[in-house]
Amino acid sequence: MTDNCLFCKIIAGAIPGKIVHQDEELVVFEDIAPQAPFHYLIVPRKHIPTTLDMAEVDEALIGRVFRLAARLARQMGFAEEGFRVVNNCNAGAGQTVWHLHFHLLGGRKMTWPPG
Template identity: 60%
Template sequence: MSDCIFCKIAAGEIPAEKVYEDDQVVGFRDLNPQAPVHVLLIPRRHITTLNDLTEADEALVGHLFRVAARIAADEGLAERGYRTVMNCNAEGGQTVFHIHLHLLGGRQMTWPPG
């Protein structure tokens, strides 16, 4: 999608502090971190919301979570704990309409979230 900021990051058109990259997924540090470690994981292919996922996307979504676990280990969070979050649509807190998985850690998480 030509006007999607995450598509532009994935394509290398907008700089980001990337921590992971493969043929399906890009991981980069959030510009407005909500925890000491806050990484966003995005598929390279544009998918607007979780509601737009199909059965064909199951492996991609599983890959997002596996990459999150790998990054959590690399960042020293695996044993201490971390949170993964995917928001859907405006009331769910989604502000960029390209699915993305938040990886948050490095501090005690509280429940319930806001």
């Protein structure tokens, strides 16, 4: 855990979060400012600041993120309508917490381009 990281604190239980899934590598919780009826953050337990900081050893972890996103979308009932998995890297792309995370959004029509 990195002491000043919001997501590390949520993962550790030091800050409350509405957790919907957790396992040995990933924690999923509701976004506090949802942009869709279903908006979850899929966060590795391992502290990785940005996509640029990922190492080769993290490749399997990122595959698990996408498999979990699909499973949660099915379980929550929005998979067939469609959903989006988003990762923002650095401030110019909208990253505000420096812990790698993926937004799982569903329950509404998505537009393109996204922003």
